[in-house]
Amino acid sequence: xxDPFKQSFRTKLHPAGIRxxxxxxxxxxxxxxxxxxxxSSFIQVSGVKVELPDVGAQSVIGVEKYVIAVAHTEKGPxxxxxxxxxxxxxxxxxxxELSAHSGSGTVILCADKRVxxxxxxxxxxxxxxxxxTVVIATLPPREKGETVFEQNY
Numbered sequence: 001x002x003d004p005f006k007q008s009f010r011t012k013l014h015p016a017g018i019r020x021x022x023x024x025x026x027x028x029x030x031x032x033x034x035x036x037x038x039x040s041s042f043i044q045v046s047g048v049k050v051e052l053p054d055v056g057a058q059s060v061i062g063v064e065k066y067v068i069a070v071a072h073t074e075k076g077p078x079x080x081x082x083x084x085x086x087x088x089x090x091x092x093x094x095x096x097e098l099s100a101h102s103g104s105g106t107v108i109l110c111a112d113k114r115v116x117x118x119x120x121x122x123x124x125x126x127x128x129x130x131x132x133t134v135v136i137a138t139l140p141p142r143e144k145g146e147t148v149f150e151q152n153y
Contacts, residue, residue, distance in 0.1 A: 066098060066107050066132075068123060072114035079123070092126050099130035110137040 049071060068091070071078045079086055081094050098105055107127045111120045120136075127134045 066105060068107055068109050068127075070109070070111040070115050070119060070123065072112040077115050077119040088122065088126075091123065092130075095126055095130040095132060099132055102132075106133045106135060108135050108137050 066082055069080045071080070079088065079091055081091055086094065095107070109120065109123060109127075111123075124134050
């Protein structure tokens with residue numbers, strides 16, 4: 001006797017023995033790669049050699065980043081804003097303009113450890129007056145001597 005609950009379905013499709021299409025797989029890989037590259041945090045490297053102080057604090061910074069590098073020279077502190085040498089007055093103007101068109105800008109301050117604190121404090125005050133967040137770049141203890149912000153030409 002035939003079981004009424006047992007049915008068998010037959011299909012007219014048969015495997016052709018060809019390789020599967022890998023195009024969607026490669027598209028997904030490239031999209032993931034693009035997502036991770038855009039989502040990662042990059043710190044711009046300035047053209048001024050700066051020896052960062054060694055402290056153990058680490059900070060989380062926002063999406064918009066602008067770098068101010070302060071190097072120690074014989075003539076006094078040398079200030080660079082996004083790899084352009086500027087004076088203190090020009091830096092003040094740049095920060096005010098930046099604050100006007102940026103919603104939540106973050107300024108990364110890379111000051112040489114030999115730069116007097118007065119110069120660093122003035123730059124921090126200028127950024128705070130422009131309502132920008134200031135983060136001081138330092139070396140964590142485990143990376144002593146390994147990180148130098150310098151470009152070789």
